[in-house]
Amino acid sequence: REDLIHCGTVANRLGSACCQVLGAVPTKETRQHVRDLIADQSTTSECDAEDAGTVYPAIHRSLLSDVEAVNGVISSSSYAAVSEMGDRLLKCRGNRLVSGVGKSGLIARRMAATLSSIGVACEFVHATEFHHGDLGKVDGDSMVVLVSHSGNTAETVALCEELRGRADAVLAITSDPESKLARLVGQGNVVAYGPCSLTEPAGGVPTASLVAQETVVNCVVNDIVDKTKFGAVDFRANHPGGALGAALPRE
Numbered sequence: 001r002e003d004l005i006h007c008g009t010v011a012n013r014l015g016s017a018c019c020q021v022l023g024a025v026p027t028k029e030t031r032q033h034v035r036d037l038i039a040d041q042s043t044t045s046e047c048d049a050e051d052a053g054t055v056y057p058a059i060h061r062s063l064l065s066d067v068e069a070v071n072g073v074i075s076s077s078s079y080a081a082v083s084e085m086g087d088r089l090l091k092c093r094g095n096r097l098v099s100g101v102g103k104s105g106l107i108a109r110r111m112a113a114t115l116s117s118i119g120v121a122c123e124f125v126h127a128t129e130f131h132h133g134d135l136g137k138v139d140g141d142s143m144v145v146l147v148s149h150s151g152n153t154a155e156t157v158a159l160c161e162e163l164r165g166r167a168d169a170v171l172a173i174t175s176d177p178e179s180k181l182a183r184l185v186g187q188g189n190v191v192a193y194g195p196c197s198l199t200e201p202a203g204g205v206p207t208a209s210l211v212a213q214e215t216v217v218n219c220v221v222n223d224i225v226d227k228t229k230f231g232a233v234d235f236r237a238n239h240p241g242g243a244l245g246a247a248l249p250r251e
Contacts, residue, residue, distance in 0.1 A: 058201075061199075062201075062207065062208075065199065065200070065207065065208040066207075066208050066211045068208065069208040069209070069211040069212040069215070070211060070212070070215050072193060072194045072212060073193045073194070073212055073215045073216060073219070075194070076192060076193050076194040078191050078192060078193060078216070081188075081190065081191045081192070082191055082216065082219045082220055082223055083223055084188070085145070085171055085191055085220055086220050086223040086224045086227060087227075088143060088169060088171065089115065089120055089122075089143065089145075089220070089224065090120065090224060090227065090228070092141070092142075092143040092168070092169070093141045093168075094139055094140070094141025094142040094143065094168060095123065095137050095138065095139075095141075095142040095143075096112075096115070096120065096121060096122040096123070096142075096143050096145075097112075097122070097123055097124075097125050097137060097138065097142060097143070097144045097145070098111050098112040098115075098122060098123070098124050098125075098144070098145045098146075098147065099124070099125050099126065099127045099130065099144060099145070099146055099147070099156070099159065100126075100127060100146060100147035100148055100153075100156060101126065101127045101128065101148075101153060101155045101156060102153070102206070103149075103206040103209075103210055104147045104148050104149055104153070104156075104206075104213065105124075105126055105127065105147070106210075107147050107210060107213040107214060107217060108124055108145070108146075108147040109124040110214070110217065111124075111145070111147070111217045111220070111221075112124035114217070114221050115220075115221065115224070116238075117235070117238050117239055118221065118224060118225055118228075118230050118234075118235065118238070119228070119230060119234065119238060120224060123137070125137065127146075127153075127155045127156050127159045128155055130159050130162065130163075131158075131159070131162070135162065135166070138163060138166050138167050139166075139167075140166075140167075140168055141168050142166075142167045142168055143167060143168055143169045143170075143171070144163055144167050144169070144170050144171070145171045145172070145173065146159065146160055146170065146171070146172045146173070146181060146185070147172075147173045147174075147213060148172070148173075148174050148179075148181050149174065149175050149206065149209045149210075149212075149213065150174070150175065150176065150179060151172065151174035151175065151176045151179020151180060151181040151182050152176075152179050152180050152181065153181075156181060157180045157181055157184065160172075160181055160184045160185060161184060164184065169189065170184075170185050170189065171185060171189045171190070171191070172185045172189065172190045172191070173190075173191045173193075173213060173216050173217070174190065174191075174192055174193075175192065175193055175194060175209065175212065176192065177190060177192035191216055191220075193212045193213070193215070193216050194212075232248050232249050233248070233249055233250065233251055235248055236248035236249065236250060
């Protein structure tokens with residue numbers, strides 16, 4: 001039962017459902033709603049919570065690993081770097097672009113979608129597409145955020161080298177502050193969520209590392225919402241569709 005509560009709480013804090021699909025920002029009310037739903041479950045589990053780790057070891061490891069990923073971000077002392085990224089996104093006068101490849105690219109895509117939904121116009125560009133014409137979107141007023149868990153992904157590092165001197169600012173979200181990407185963008189331009197000590201399945205299937213990246217993105221989003229006083233009425237103006245849009249106040 002405790003594992004289930006941890007799972008629901010972590011998923012809701014990350015906005016896993018709403019943020020991925022609709023671009024919604026988690027609130028205290030939605031988090032409490034998830035806790036209430038978990039508490040109201042009347043079905044009987046096949047085992048007690050204390051036995052879950054034995055009966056379902058892979059699921060138990062996954063839950064603990066995800067919680068560790070979030071705690072790693074909390075303890076990484078990256079608060080100031082996140083706030084600085086939020087400030088620079090708000091001050092950017094040109095195109096705001098977010099990029100990456102693989103699963104980090106999916107996190108980058110979600111970041112761009114959610115930023116746009118809170119009024120910070122942003123576009124996702126796959127790292128390889130920049131070398132096929134999309135470098136034309138970058139000028140001296142542009143800002144590019146590169147997402148890479150290792151910070152050593154060849155395509156992302158090559159793109160960073162190309163962008164230096166072309167964009168007004170190149171920032172990075174990565175686990176390793178000493179990675180190639182972090183060194184290229186320079187100190188003060190990196191949100192590093194800490195060296196990854198997490199054990200991911202099958203030798204490295206991206207799982208907990210994605211939770212860490214999503215956590216950083218949500219921190220940036222919440223920081224911007226707080227700084228701009230972006231409210232529910234503003235959000236509805238950008239997101240009138242779906243059940244979420246119908247639930248948001250008009251004024």
